[in-house]
Amino acid sequence: MHRFANPAQFNRLADRILPWAKLVLAASLVYGIYLAFLGSPPDQYQGESVRIMYVHVPAAWMAMFCYLVVAGASFTEFVWRHPLAILAGKAAAPIGATFTALALITGALWGKPTWGTYWQWDGRMTSVLVLFFLYLGYMAIWRSMDEEDKAGRAASILALVGVINLPIIKFSVEWWNTLHQPASVFRLDGPTISADMLWPLFMMAIAFKAYFVLVFLYRMKLEINRRKLSVLRMSRVTG
Amino acid sequence: MVFERLSFTLDPGELLYLRGKNGSGKSTLLRLIAGYLRIHGGTLMVGDDAWWRGDAALSEALIYAGHDNALKPVLTLRENARELTRLMTGHAVGDVALADAADVFGLTGLLDQPVRYFSSGQRHRSNLMRFAYLKRPLWLMDEPTVGLDTENREALAGLMRAHLDAGGMIIAATHDPIGVEGAMIDMRDYQPKVSLEEAWL
Amino acid sequence: MTMAPQSTQDTSLSGIFFGIVKRDVRLAWSQGGTGTMALSFFLIAVTLFPFGVGPEPQILARIAPGVIWVVALLACLISLDRLYQADFEDGSLDDLALSPLGLTGVAAAKILAHWVSTVLPLVVISPVLGMLMNLPDGAYGTLLISLLVGTPALSLIGSMGAALTVSVRRGGVLLSLLVLPLYVPTLIFAVGAVDATAGLVDPTQPLALLGAASLLALVIGPFVSAQALRLSLE
Numbered sequence: 001m002h003r004f005a006n007p008a009q010f011n012r013l014a015d016r017i018l019p020w021a022k023l024v025l026a027a028s029l030v031y032g033i034y035l036a037f038l039g040s041p042p043d044q045y046q047g048e049s050v051r052i053m054y055v056h057v058p059a060a061w062m063a064m065f066c067y068l069v070v071a072g073a074s075f076t077e078f079v080w081r082h083p084l085a086i087l088a089g090k091a092a093a094p095i096g097a098t099f100t101a102l103a104l105i106t107g108a109l110w111g112k113p114t115w116g117t118y119w120q121w122d123g124r125m126t127s128v129l130v131l132f133f134l135y136l137g138y139m140a141i142w143r144s145m146d147e148e149d150k151a152g153r154a155a156s157i158l159a160l161v162g163v164i165n166l167p168i169i170k171f172s173v174e175w176w177n178t179l180h181q182p183a184s185v186f187r188l189d190g191p192t193i194s195a196d197m198l199w200p201l202f203m204m205a206i207a208f209k210a211y212f213v214l215v216f217l218y219r220m221k222l223e224i225n226r227r228k229l230s231v232l233r234m235s236r237v238t239g
Numbered sequence: 240m241v242f243e244r245l246s247f248t249l250d251p252g253e254l255l256y257l258r259g260k261n262g263s264g265k266s267t268l269l270r271l272i273a274g275y276l277r278i279h280g281g282t283l284m285v286g287d288d289a290w291w292r293g294d295a296a297l298s299e300a301l302i303y304a305g306h307d308n309a310l311k312p313v314l315t316l317r318e319n320a321r322e323l324t325r326l327m328t329g330h331a332v333g334d335v336a337l338a339d340a341a342d343v344f345g346l347t348g349l350l351d352q353p354v355r356y357f358s359s360g361q362r363h364r365s366n367l368m369r370f371a372y373l374k375r376p377l378w379l380m381d382e383p384t385v386g387l388d389t390e391n392r393e394a395l396a397g398l399m400r401a402h403l404d405a406g407g408m409i410i411a412a413t414h415d416p417i418g419v420e421g422a423m424i425d426m427r428d429y430q431p432k433v434s435l436e437e438a439w440l
Numbered sequence: 441m442t443m444a445p446q447s448t449q450d451t452s453l454s455g456i457f458f459g460i461v462k463r464d465v466r467l468a469w470s471q472g473g474t475g476t477m478a479l480s481f482f483l484i485a486v487t488l489f490p491f492g493v494g495p496e497p498q499i500l501a502r503i504a505p506g507v508i509w510v511v512a513l514l515a516c517l518i519s520l521d522r523l524y525q526a527d528f529e530d531g532s533l534d535d536l537a538l539s540p541l542g543l544t545g546v547a548a549a550k551i552l553a554h555w556v557s558t559v560l561p562l563v564v565i566s567p568v569l570g571m572l573m574n575l576p577d578g579a580y581g582t583l584l585i586s587l588l589v590g591t592p593a594l595s596l597i598g599s600m601g602a603a604l605t606v607s608v609r610r611g612g613v614l615l616s617l618l619v620l621p622l623y624v625p626t627l628i629f630a631v632g633a634v635d636a637t638a639g640l641v642d643p644t645q646p647l648a649l650l651g652a653a654s655l656l657a658l659v660i661g662p663f664v665s666a667q668a669l670r671l672s673l674e
Contacts, residue, residue: 157671306531325459
């Protein structure tokens with residue numbers, strides 16, 4: 001077994017990180033919400049509805065980030081058959097799916113006052129929707145097989161195929177139809193949005209990251225315990 | 240994972256029986272040798288070379304017959320045999336070789352009938368027939384005697400003896416040595432004492 | 441453990457490859473095969489659209505490329521379910537995995553057979569459906585080219601899904617869930633090309649992208665399918 005694959009060791013590590021994650025989450029969330037609602041100005045064109053951005057944009061970042069975690073875990077599983085990696089993917093996927101759904105819903109709510117419609121078949125929205133479908137497929141394949149190891153391996157293969165396909169899907173739907181503004185935060189010549197809006201955005205992004213770490217670690221511990229339980233049950237059956 | 244301290248050598252002309260109750264891992268070991276399963280810690284050697292799954296040399300050296308009969312019901316027995324031969328060698332099966340193989344198990348009259356009309360015993364014999372017409376040095380047989388009557392058991396025993404005399408090798412998972420001399424491995428002796436899964440505890 | 445090696449007869453890999461192709465084409469068109477099913481579905485499902493959206497020729501002409509492509513995609517999808525499952529159920533997959541061709545080559549042969557037996561008939565029949573859908577005269581050529589260039593990607597991508605779900609009971613629904621999102625680029629480029637022609641624009645760029653999508657699917661499809669099939673052997 002791999003050194004870091006020791007579940008007990010992982011649990012100890014998780015227990016040391018968890019309090020910090022809670023602390024960072026509480027602090028950044030409170031400060032971020034304050035900045036988002038009170039500490040930042042309304043947009044000169046969009047008015048108060050711009051505040052949806054402070055949830056929407058970090059959620060969209062997290063949607064991508066979680067897929068990277070799932071894909072990284074899948075790669076580790078596929079190449080080195082790391083027993084904890086397989087659980088990491090399983091633990092991260094529902095969080096990613098939730099953030100993706102959140103990004104889609106807040107996007108729709110923001111679209112109504114800005115573009116006059118909840119849904120536009122715009123390139124970026126469509127590719128996030130497809131990303132949501134990929135998460136659903138990944139989770140469905142986990143549920144479809146009785147044998148955990150097989151299910152995990154099949155899910156890993158799917159996630160890796162998804163990684164190859166995501167850029168193509170993204171490119172194709174943007175080529176097909178696009179409305180979204182070009183990137184405005186991560187640019188070589190510095191961000192184009194004002195610092196008043198950047199701060200609450202980053203605070204919320206940190207809060208979302210901390211939330212991910214927290215839930216991810218809890219879910220990992222849960223999966224390890226479930227694994228323990230099934231080994232115990234198995235040993236009862238086989239005597 | 241499934242076995243511990245299991246080690247054996249098979250030379251040309253030798254037969255090895257795997258014995259043990261259901262669930263003892265006979266089939267698993269056979270599938271391991273056939274390359275269907277991944278070996279976690281342990282080696283499988285052919286001469287001086289390690290044998291890994293997906294290896295072309297491996298697939299050209301052995302034939303495997305498992306519980307499922309691997310027959311297409313819509314095709315006749317002859318067509319099934321043709322497809323299998325083509326799949327394994329890329330060449331057509333010789334009509335003489337096929338007729339001889341069918342004769343061993345009394346299937347000559349069934350050669351041109353679609354397999355969907357066959358009884359389960361006939362299907363099993365049709366599956367065993369592959370050992371006669373595919374020329375491969377190593378035979379992996381999973382419960383070959385199940386459902387065979389005395390006459391066909393004799394036929395199978397004769398086929399196996401001829402293969403061994405010609406320098407072939409056989410590994411058969413069965414509790415039923417059918418009168419052919421061979422070494423024996425009792426799977427009970429190799430049950431793992433420590434399960435790898437215990438790392439989760 | 442050791443086993444002495446023994447000489448083996450020479451094998452013909454191309455003989456194996458085309459043997460599998462022929463076998464699968466034949467099985468697809470024999471009783472219980474998927475070839476006729478997919479073709480009938482294609483015909484029937486396309487004829488539903490005029491009932492659904494009304495028979496106005498302009499509307500039908502506008503949606504014709506999309507409808508034909510989407511239904512072809514779905515027809516392909518329903519036939520994929522059995523691509524490996526029949527072999528898995530009767531134990532033939534064990535034999536396929538032992539072929540000297542290797543499982544990746546076997547998967548490639550089976551994918552080619554699926555395309556020839558199930559998808560190619562859809563392509564051949566598509567001009568008839570174009571007439572039913574009032575497809576503009578100039579767009580027939582591009583429709584056929586887009587189908588010929590793009591549908592291999594459907595078989596290749598679908599094969600990965602079929603291999604992943606081979607051991608799942610009633611895996612058809614799961615298969616759609618896995619495969620449909622991956623079909624999005626193929627659909628976009630293909631319909632983009634036909635729409636371009638119908639709008640008197642040069643369709644070369646979307647066709648080139650469609651070809652690229654098929655080529656990429658060709659690179660990963662057989663390999664990923666083989667990896668997924670190995671799982672079901674364990």
